Amino acid sequence: xxxxxxxxxxxxxxxxxxxxxxxxxxxxxxxxxxxxxxxxxxxxxxxxxxxxxxxxxxxxxxxxxxxxxxxxxxxxxxxxxxxxxxxxxxxxxxxxxxxxxxxxxxxxxxxxxxxxxxxxxxxxxxxxxxxxxxxxxxxxxxxxxxxxxxxxxxxxxxxxxxxxxxxxxxxxxxxxxxxxxxxxxxxxxxxxxxxxxxxxxxx
Numbered sequence: 296x297x298x299x300x301x302x303x304x305x306x307x308x309x310x311x312x313x314x315x316x317x318x319x320x321x322x323x324x325x326x327x328x329x330x331x332x333x334x335x336x337x338x339x340x341x342x343x344x345x346x347x348x349x350x351x352x353x354x355x356x357x358x359x360x361x362x363x364x365x366x367x368x369x370x371x372x373x374x375x376x377x378x379x380x381x382x383x384x385x386x387x388x389x390x391x392x393x394x395x396x397x398x399x400x401x402x403x404x405x406x407x408x409x410x411x412x413x414x415x416x417x418x419x420x421x422x423x424x425x426x427x428x429x430x431x432x433x434x435x436x437x438x439x440x441x442x443x444x445x446x447x448x449x450x451x452x453x454x455x456x457x458x459x460x461x462x463x464x465x466x467x468x469x470x471x472x473x474x475x476x477x478x479x480x481x482x483x484x485x486x487x488x489x490x491x492x493x494x495x496x497x498x
Contacts, residue, residue: 310348313356317344320360335375336368342430343367374429374437378422385415420448420455 324337340363347354388411395404425444428435435443448455 313348316356317341317360320357324364332372333364336364336371339367339371339426339429340364342426346430370437371429374425374440377437377441378425381418385411385418389415417445417448420452420459421445423455423458424448424451 318341321337321341324340325334327333328337340360343363344354344356344360347359389408392404392408392411395401396408421441421444424447425440428440428444428447432440432443
């Protein structure tokens, strides 16, 4: 019996079961908050639990998810509002310069449009690293987390772009299993930014 429980097949299906349960909790909490009120703390909770699974930690999933969700709610919502603000400003700039190009097509409008698109791409890459900075460096304030997310995006640009491509390609999969894409993001990035001496985000 012990030999069976230690087998790779058993461990794989045990991990897969935990992944499905975490994804279910993510879906339910996001649904209960109509998305906007709970999607960020729910996603952060998944990131933190995925980190523990990758490290091989054993923990009660339901209580750990709920405890992390409550603990990170306010901090993660502040981050979410900041992301919405930045996203709204970038969207406004894109639409403004786009209509200027259609109506005027001047050098300034074209330059502004290109610069805004470039900033959007950098922001998208930084957003991926932002979640990782958030969970691996829990003592960082919001603006400091944004700064380091940008720095990691530049230092590990090829890996950040790779993750962005993965996210785009599994977009439809993400609709049904957010924890799978989060697991990939954690697994690919954590060796580069995780330092156990700087992290205290244990469950």
